Amino acid sequence: MTHDTPRARAKRAQILSAARTLFLQQGYARTSTDAITHAAGVSKQTLYAYYRGKAELLSATIAHELDDLRLDARFHPTPTTREDLRARLLDFAHAVTGRLLHPDALALLRLLLGEALHVPELRGALRDAFPARLLLVTAHLLQDAHAGGLIHAPDAALSARMFVGPVMSYVALDGLFSPTLPEAPTEKTLTRLVDLFLLTVTEGATP
Structure with a gap:
């Protein structure tokens, strides 16, 4: 999957925005990948296609x-x-x-x-x-x-x-x-x- 198309950039931003909000509201440890995927409206498979996990999401934030x-x-x-x-x-x-x-x-x-x-x-x-x-x-x-x-x-x-x-x-x-x-x-x-x-x-x- 290419991550440099307009659709891919939009999807990354969508996931990152949801993760940022949850991290600030709940903290890193209490934020699960399930919560992030739910807030972003994506599947876990999609999340892991763009980010390898929570640590990478926090770094990206x-x-x-x-x-x-x-x-x-x-x-x-x-x-x-x-x-x-x-x-x-x-x-x-x-x-x-x-x-x-x-x-x-x-x-x-x-x-x-x-x-x-x-x-x-x-x-x-x-x-x-x-x-x-x-x-x-x-x-x-x-x-x-x-x-x-x-x-x-x-x-x-x-x-x-x-x-x-x-x-x-x-x-x-x-x-x-x-x-x-x-x-x-x-x-x-x-x-x-x-x-x-x-x-x-x-x-x-x-x-």
Whole structure:
């Protein structure tokens, strides 16, 4: 069965939407594949044709949240000036904090973190779908910027951690662990964050 036709994409979205709703309402452990198929209006055979099980569905749910951010598109084409790179990083910081500090996204992240503590099979899926993906796209951007002489970041993966970590601190500290609904960081705050990061990767770069 091909999964790249309009009908197949619609069916995947139908299953994913039902799973997302049930995960948020009942939690991962209490949501059965029977409940998902019933809510989606599909058979188990159809569900397993698109997703191998609940862990993959939960991973796909968070991946869908990141798809809405269009991270790859934000970093392409490769920036040709340091100011363009600065603008891309600032756009990334705005997009990530704005989307992931939304109440629905925070509820999903809390669910994922809580369930991952008790369900080992989720840990790798969660890491690949969320933090690893953020780090990967950022590392690719920094690697290209380094190759173009815009910055000095010979270890792009480490530099990506130095940028993504502070950005995600707003989601973790002000979002996941806050008793009240947080506000996204301001333009001034994120601009300062980006500028401080760029100071760490400009030594040795071509002016």
